[in-house]
Amino acid sequence: MLEQTPHWMSRRSTYLRASSLGSVALCIGLWVRGKTVDQSERGNAERRALFVGLWPPTLWLIGDALERHERRHLR
Template identity: 75%
Template sequence: MIAQLHRIGVRSAYLQAASMGSVALCIGLWIRAKTVDQEERGNAERRALFVGLWPPTLWLIGDTLRELE
């Protein structure tokens, strides 16, 4: 899978930038969750936590691509 990503032009810097962007997205979603009413808050917090799982995955894929480069 990593070799195929490299072959189609995905670079490690792209994935590491996406990782940092998902951290910002997670924080934004978490702040937004505090502004919605109580009925929707649980779903909004779960969405923020789900997005919070992306950064380590994207970063590690980027590290693996960097080794290939």
């Protein structure tokens, strides 16, 4: 295996946390957009927002696990 990881690979946990925050913003954007469409399309738009709303905790926890893994291998 590689003794030293490239610089861009050591930041994976940061990228996942940033994507987690970005998906919160996406969820809010989809939810607001769902309120602006007509009644026949509103249910689908709200379901899409709820689906995207499930991503942030998953991405955040994967980022935490990667950070612990990175710390363990940097010692």
